[in-house]
Amino acid sequence: MTAPALSVTGLRAYYRTSHFGVEREVKAVDDIDFQVGVNEIYGIAGESSCGKSTLIKTIAAAIRPPLKVLAGSVVFNFGGRAVDVYRAGEREIDGIRWRHLSYIMQGSMNVLNPVRRVRNSFVDFAFRHIGRSTAEFTRVVVDHLKRLHLEPEVLDAYPHQLSGGMRQRVAIALATVCRPEFIIADEPTTALDVIVQKGVLAMIRDVQREIGSSLIFVTHDLAVHANLCHRLGIMYAGRLVEEGPTSEVFRQPLHPYTQHLVSSLPRIGDAEPKKGLEGAPPSLADPPSGCRFHPRCPVAMDVCRGNVPPMVTVAPGRRVACFVAAPESRP
Amino acid sequence: MRGYPAYLIGRLGQFLLVVFIGINIAFVVTHATPIDPVEQTIAAATQFGATSPEAIAMMRQSLKELYGLEGSLWEQYATFWRRVSVGDFGPSLSAFPAPVSTLILRALPWTVGLLTVSTLLTWVIGNLLGGLAGYYLRSRTLRFAGILAMALHPIPYYIIAFVLLIVFGYLWPVLPITGGHTMNMQRGFNLAFIGNLAIHSILPITSLVLAGLGGWFMGMRALVSNVVTEDYVVYAELGGVRPQRILGSYVMRNALVPQVTGLAMSLGAIFTGAIITEQVFGYPGIGTLLVSAVHVGDYSLVLGIATVSIVAVSFAVLLIDLLYPLLDPRVKAR
Structure with missing residues (x-):
């Protein structure tokens, strides 16, 4: 097997605030391990405030105080060149941005500067990587837009002159114009209606296939994951609880939380009323001891309260962090 | 850009309407006052000795003609507009027979020069420092500048003017404290005269800049610290766009949009804000002229200054409105 495009090992990132002497620590990302293969779409699912966006920020080396990385490493592999995000210098990271690693952001309807024409945004982000003459740069950009079925005229528009779906597609074009090896997409379809969503998803898939890049796709919308992702990781309260090929996770979820998620999806012909899960996701400032899901878990045992279940491989390609689903991991 | 000519014409019409209404109000107010300038002049002219009734009647007739007070109110109104449209406000009472327009034109460049320079200087320095302070929140120097600006802000501008006067006129007398230039100096477009003007304007400008800086600084810092969290x-920043470009085209440019409106407001205040400053530093501008006109009851001079202010304020606001779409393309879309 070739080296993975991204390896995240033991990643731990907390928000640490101190207001008038009151220390607060929010454990938004705790001990996360996973890998993303070359040319793979890896989905990360989980409910709101489970730490998805923090995980993305940490992977993208976009942390700002009060967020702090305490442990672990994030190593990208760009065609044989390994870059450890938290050991590389500022200059190296800067050279990677957009050329090798780009983002499609949460709320990316608003990622374009409202007082600059779209053309200038392309220049700001990509000119230093594509370089050459202005005319040639424009040609590269126009070719790229055409491949994504966008009119070159959008370059002369201001963002407010484009519709929401259009802006989103322009943002995707902007993120992929340098043909990066790795793309991180953080809820790019969340604010869109299903018709536009379908178009945007098709566009992301097409461009990923065409460039051959690896992609992390984050959303709470399981239907989108089912449509797009090769592999799926489920997050709960700052931890990864289950991982596997998307179809298998849907067909046979192992973790009780995943089981609830999957059973909440409506199916055709299914007339049974859906049941909500008791309780609310825990505060990450004061997470429950042991397995963070145990207060809401219908099958929790004593061991779950005092011990953190490790992430273990239970079948080829399937990992789960649960003492019930993986009895051999019990202490 | 197609909508711009339509916007221009609409805005121009609005400007003319505002000026028209403003001058009308000034006309009505002056004609509704119980003070009759003609009778006042006659009283002043006759208080030192007996004058024949015929002579008084003749004097009254010619004064009425001079002030445009002949006939019915409608005829007066028509006369008034005919005169105003060519910039004639009649003769001044206190500096008779010098026309009001001459007096205003003599004082206007001083005020406009002083206040344009100080307002723009305040705006540029305040926004630049405030913007940098909002962007580089950790900078020690900028934090200190913030404390200084906040401390200066609540001090009234005339207090600052007096403090400067005492410091640079008495304790350490290095700067001229009164007048627009050295008395009896030959005026001309040469280095010596311009340098003299500049030295005389240092104290008034500094007092105005120091007084106005805090507001812009704090406003811009707050705006910038909001804009930096925008998507x-x-x-x-994630895209590795050059930091100078982010600060200039992304942060400052977006934060400046509301500040330009503020600039229009303060340019509008040019004609009222500097009255005390001009008095303190004996600056020969409109403010000094207005105060002395009010003191001696020079009615036509006050009306003239009011009219000029109305036109100037409306014009400043018009100018800013016309520049606005160039700064923020979203305004154009209306």
């Missing part, structure tokens, strides 16, 4: 700024 497009975060995204540009």
